[in-house]
Structures are given as C-alpha cells and as structure tokens.
Amino acid sequence: MIEGKGICKSFGNRVILSDASFLIPEGQIVGLSGKSGIGKTTLARIMCGIISPDSGNIYRNGAALWVNNTYKRTEGLTIQMVSQHPFSSLDPRQKLISGFREIIHYHHFASYGKETDNLIENTAREVGLTMEILQQFPHQISGGEAQRTVIARCLLFKPELLILDEATSMLDVSTQANIIGLVKRIQTAQGRSILLISHADDLVKATCDRIYEIDHTKFRLLPSDSEEQKEI
Numbered sequence: 001m002i003e004g005k006g007i008c009k010s011f012g013n014r015v016i017l018s019d020a021s022f023l024i025p026e027g028q029i030v031g032l033s034g035k036s037g038i039g040k041t042t043l044a045r046i047m048c049g050i051i052s053p054d055s056g057n058i059y060r061n062g063a064a065l066w067v068n069n070t071y072k073r074t075e076g077l078t079i080q081m082v083s084q085h086p087f088s089s090l091d092p093r094q095k096l097i098s099g100f101r102e103i104i105h106y107h108h109f110a111s112y113g114k115e116t117d118n119l120i121e122n123t124a125r126e127v128g129l130t131m132e133i134l135q136q137f138p139h140q141i142s143g144g145e146a147q148r149t150v151i152a153r154c155l156l157f158k159p160e161l162l163i164l165d166e167a168t169s170m171l172d173v174s175t176q177a178n179i180i181g182l183v184k185r186i187q188t189a190q191g192r193s194i195l196l197i198s199h200a201d202d203l204v205k206a207t208c209d210r211i212y213e214i215d216h217t218k219f220r221l222l223p224s225d226s227e228e229q230k231e232i
C-alpha cells in the first residue's frame with residue numbers, strides 16, 4: 001500500500017501542494033484529477049523520486065521513501081511512472097526493442113536470448129504493440145505507439161504502483177479505455193495498483209475505485225461510480 005501524508009511543495013513563493021494526504025490501497029486503481037497546472041505531475045514526480053517534497057512523505061507499506069531529502073531508490077523502483085511526454089523516455093538513437101533488452105538485462109528480468117525475446121513479445125502484446133513496431137526508432141512511431149511502448153517498459157518492472165500521467169492522452173477515447181482496461185487487469189490481478197492522472201473525467205469515473213481531486217493546493221476525495229455502486 002502506498003500512502004502520502006502531509007505533502008507540501010512550493011516553487012519559489014508559489015505553493016503548489018499543501019498538506020496532501022492520500023491512500024492507494026493494493027490492487028486498486030486510484031484517479032487524480034484537477035485543472036491544468038494545479039500540481040498533479042509535481043505530486044507524481046515526488047512519488048517516484050524525481051523531486052523532493054518540502055515536508056511530508058510517501059510511505060510504502062508504512063516505510064518512508066524520502067529520508068533526509070534522499071529517495072530510497074531500490075524501494076522506489078516499485079513505483080513506475082509513465083510521463084506525459086513519452087518521447088522523453090525513449091533514446092532517439094536506439095531501436096525500441098534495444099531499449100527493452102537493456103532494461104531486462106540491467107535488472108535481470110530474464111536471461112539472454114529466447115527468454116528475453118519471449119518477455120518482450122508478451123509484454124508488447126499486452127499493450128497492443130507488434131514486434132514490427134519495436135524494430136523502429138522513436139522518430140518513426142506515432143505518439144500513441146510511444147505511449148504504449150513506455151507503458152510496456154514500465155510493466156516489465158511489475159511495479160507495485162504504476163503512475164499513468166496522461167499516459168494515454170494521445171490515443172482516441174475508446175483506445176484509451178481499452179489500454180487502461182488491459183493495464184488495470186494486469187496490475188490488479190496481482191494486487192498491484194495504478195494512479196491514473198487524466199483530464200478525461202468520464203474515463204476516470206468509469207475506471208477508478210477512488211478519485212482524488214487537487215483544488216487550490218488541497219486534496220479532496222471524490223465519490224466515484226464504483227463507490228456509489230457499493231453504497232447501493
């Protein structure tokens with residue numbers, strides 16, 4: 001379970017987050033909404049160790065991830081983020097498949113050869129990517145294909161929490177719902193979770209177990225469709 005407690009963050013004298021607290025239970029998909037520029041990506045970056053909070057902390061099963069302004073990298077590997085800008089996580093000089101191989105070998109996710117190829121093929125298939133696309137360089141693929149690629153790379157880590165920050169925004173609405181549905185099944189079947197940051201309110205309402213909204217630096221828990229259904 002991932003928890004945020006009392007997170008505050010300012011840039012200069014501009015307060016972005018004040019006392020943000022939230023809970024992401026195991027096996028659930030949690031939505032995060034709020035106006036553009038309100039602080040959603042800022043929170044995601046704090047959660048996966050890119051920027052530090054001014055105060056407050058992120059906890060994984062009760063253990064703080066930020067200690068003395070340093071992020072616990074090893075523990076933090078269990079939080080993976082797909083950013084709004086998929087091309088920024090892809091090396092322009094490298095075929096997509098080489099990037100997969102590099103991650104798999106660096107983190108010992110599979111042995112060289114057939115086992116690696118199988119893992120790449122299965123993971124790619126899960127997000128609707130073909131092996132032909134993986135033979136391309138980043139400049140040869142579409143924005144949607146880049147998003148699928150980055151999602152698939154994150155799935156290799158089997159992260160306890162996958163943060164999708166507008167990660168399917170380059171796809172049409174029905175494809176977005178399809179990919180989120182697939183990723184949700186993969187993640188939640190094994191008790192893993194998703195934080196879905198999206199402007200697509202309908203998608204968030206239809207897929208999330210709980211929804212937070214950031215409003216004027218504050219966090220608010222919104223009723224979601226599924227919670228309403230539970231009450232009936």
Ligand SMILES: Nc1ncnc2c1ncn2[C@@H]1O[C@H](COP(=O)(O)OP(=O)(O)OP(=O)(O)O)[C@@H](O)[C@H]1O
Nearest residue numbers: 011012016034035036037038039040041042043084
């Ligand atoms: N490193 C930084 N230095 C200064 N200001 C920053 C920095 N990063 C973000 N900001 C500012 O903090 C605010 C929140 O940014 P953030 O990217 O978290 O918004 P967001 O909710 O993700 O917006 P969007 O929905 O458009 O992606 C913005 O006004 C942004 O300009």
Ligand SMILES: [Mg+2]
Nearest residue numbers: 040041084165
């Ligand atoms: Mg953002």
